[in-house]
Amino acid sequence: NFRLSSGWIAFGHTFAQHEESDQALTAYRTASRLSPFSHIPHIYIGIEYARQLALGLARRELCLAKEMCVMDSTSTHELAVLHYQQGEYHEACELFENAVQEFHSVNRKTEKVFDDSEVPGLLKHAILLVNLGHSYRRL
Known part of the structure; x- marks a missing residue:
């Protein structure tokens, strides 16, 4: 299925x-x-x-x-985006921070170390950090 x-x-x-x-x-x-x-x-x-x-x-x-x-950073990230779109920047920052922590936690558990060949993982991490930065900028 x-x-x-x-x-x-x-x-x-x-x-x-x-x-x-x-x-x-x-x-x-x-x-x-x-x-x-x-x-x-x-x-x-x-x-x-x-x-x-x-x-x-x-x-x-x-x-x-x-x-x-619970540990999926994508759903946390998308919830943060919703808060950002609604002007709830403090909540967005908290959720983006949680998403970054979840991302690191999952990758630590799987012992992933990103190198230049891990573009999708690096890109996801970069997107999380950029969105977190935009949220802080709005506070």
């Missing part, structure tokens, strides 16, 4: 890229039904709701993703 779920997530990304939010949400929900214990579809459902400015629904989905996988 996880492979099917991944396919539906990719399908949802395609729709989201073309700004077809309703179809993207349908694909992400299908992925969620196929993998009911995975938090990943809920992250993308939350992101898509945020793009539609349905911030309450976005927050609900992202909080659900966070409950399902």
Whole structure:
């Protein structure tokens, strides 16, 4: 089921890229039904709701993703983005800091050391730090 779920997530990304939010949400929900214990579809459902400015629904989905996988820095990061978009900069800073700590904690547990070949990991870390900096700038 996880492979099917991944396919539906990719399908949802395609729709989201073309700004077809309703179809993207349908694909992400299908992925969620196929993998009911995975938090990943809920992250993308939350992101898509945020793009539609349905911030309450976005927050609900992202909080659900966070409950399902407590140490996932992506859901924390997206919750921080929601707070930032709503002008709640102090809360955004706290969540971005938590996301950075979660990112480091997970990578420490897996004993990952990033080098130049680990571009996705370095990029994610850089994005977290840039967003944290923007939030501090707004305080």
